[in-house]
Each structure stands twice: as C-alpha cells, then as structure tokens.
Amino acid sequence: MAESFYAVSSAGGGLRLERVTGRGEQQVAAERDVLLELNARVHEAARRFEGVEAEQDPWDFTCECGAPDCRAHVSLTLAEYEALRAEDRLVVAPGHQMPA
Numbered sequence: 001m002a003e004s005f006y007a008v009s010s011a012g013g014g015l016r017l018e019r020v021t022g023r024g025e026q027q028v029a030a031e032r033d034v035l036l037e038l039n040a041r042v043h044e045a046a047r048r049f050e051g052v053e054a055e056q057d058p059w060d061f062t063c064e065c066g067a068p069d070c071r072a073h074v075s076l077t078l079a080e081y082e083a084l085r086a087e088d089r090l091v092v093a094p095g096h097q098m099p100a
C-alpha cells in the first residue's frame, strides 16, 4: 500500500488537512486492522470446513507485526488462534517484533 493519507491539523488556528506521506502511527494502525481482518477471515473460512480439528489442523495466518515488508505466514491451529484473540494478543511470526 503506497497510498498517502490525510491528517487533520489544528496548528495555527483553523483546522486544515495535511497530506502525510510518512508512515505515521495512524497508517500503521490502519494496516494492522487490515491484517487482523484478513486473519479473522481465514479463521472464519476455516471454521466453515467440515471435519476441521480445531486443536490439530494448522492454518496459514498472516503475521500481524505490521512491518511494511512483512509477508510472513504463521501456522496456527484454530484453537491457538482463538486463544491469542481471547487474550487480545496478535499473531506474530517467530523473531518478529510485537508491535507496541
């Protein structure tokens, strides 16, 4: 995603829109939402398969570390994924930085 986005600035009085080209926190957060959504869909789709062993069958989830070039996949069973989500934790590949 190379799109820029706009941030509202109130500097100097009136509100104005500023074009932000760097990777601001907002943008990182937005990308993380996309990853979370992606994994939620994998989970949902996997749940629909009949005969899936939630405790045993690994599925390919996407690393949610949020690094711009990260395309790592993380193998988790549905039960493992659900445990992470239940604790509000992210799916992160081994060695990848957990986002702050």
Ligand SMILES: [Zn+2]
Binding pocket: 063, 064, 065, 066, 067, 070, 071, 072, 092, 093, 096, 097
């Ligand atoms: Zn990663």
